[in-house]
Amino acid sequence: xxxxxxxxxxxxxxxxxxxxxxxxxxxxxxxxxxxxxxxxxxxxxxxxxxxxxxxxxxxxxxxxxxxxxxxxxxxxxxxxxxxxxxxxxxxxxxxxxxxxxxxxxxxxxxxxxxxxxxxxxxxxxxxxxxxxxxxxxxxxxxxxxxxxxxxxxxxxxxxxxxxxxxxxxxxxxxxxxxxxxxxxxxxxxxxxxxxxxxxxxxxxxxxxxxxxxxxxxxxxxxxxxxxxxxxxxxxxxxxxxxxxxxxxxxxxxxxxxxxxxxx
Numbered sequence: 001x002x003x004x005x006x007x008x009x010x011x012x013x014x015x016x017x018x019x020x021x022x023x024x025x026x027x028x029x030x031x032x033x034x035x036x037x038x039x040x041x042x043x044x045x046x047x048x049x050x051x052x053x054x055x056x057x058x059x060x061x062x063x064x065x066x067x068x069x070x071x072x073x074x075x076x077x078x079x080x081x082x083x084x085x086x087x088x089x090x091x092x093x094x095x096x097x098x099x100x101x102x103x104x105x106x107x108x109x110x111x112x113x114x115x116x117x118x119x120x121x122x123x124x125x126x127x128x129x130x131x132x133x134x135x136x137x138x139x140x141x142x143x144x145x146x147x148x149x150x151x152x153x154x155x156x157x158x159x160x161x162x163x164x165x166x167x168x169x170x171x172x173x174x175x176x177x178x179x180x181x182x183x184x185x186x187x188x189x190x191x192x193x194x195x196x197x198x199x200x201x202x203x204x205x206x207x208x209x210x211x212x213x214x215x216x217x218x219x220x221x222x223x224x225x226x227x228x229x230x231x232x233x234x235x236x237x238x239x240x241x242x243x244x245x246x247x248x249x250x251x252x253x254x255x256x257x258x259x260x261x262x263x
């Protein structure tokens with residue numbers, strides 16, 4: 001099929017590449033380049049990098065506008081990150097890929113919030129994009145488990161191929177079922193407060209926080225009197241033990257290496 005894709009983040013880039021293997025992607029709609037890294041120099045979104053490798057035309061308006069030349073009657077939305085106005089939604093079919101079992105975890109950080117909450121499963125929902133946040137009628141949905149060792153990166157990696165598989169079943173003839181309004185929860189955007197490790201909390205809660213923010217955001221805390229980002233950790237006899245850390249201004253390293261550097 002001829003499709004356009006609206007995507008920005010790495011999850012969206014993964015979905016884009018998988019769709020491009022089986023469909024003609026006429027355009028990528030993505031967010032403008034933004035400052036990134038220590039130097040804060042403007043850089044392209046992950047989805048733009050993928051599109052350029054694949055030779056897909058890229059549109060980067062500050063916000064979606066009516067009359068955009070997308071070249072297709074259907075747009076797949078995956079981690080795009082901008083509100084699509086109602087008048088733009090009326091112009092064609094917009095199908096959203098949401099990495100949760102809607103109506104649970106509507107919003108910006110469904111994978112991270114699911115892990116933080118201790119959910120043992122999540123999934124992918126394909127639904128029609130509507131004005132209300134992630135509230136559109138569902139075309140397909142499938143669950144998968146969240147393993148004890150899964151972090152956000154591994155969950156997103158499981159969600160992307162499942163999303164492409166579900167879309168292949170939906171796209172020829174989409175049929176929609178209204179979402180159940182019971183059980184609605186919201187996955188608020190991750191803030192600086194969500195990154196801060198409160199050492200008075202139970203170790204298992206802290207471990208879920210670290211897993212939820214790895215490998216893309218990072219949980220923050222003082223370890224041995226030094227501010228670090230903790231990327232991986234484990235429980236040892238009920239105690240939280242860092243496995244991979246990153247001291248401020250330095251590279252990621254094994255926790256043992258970090259401790260040796262303090263001597």
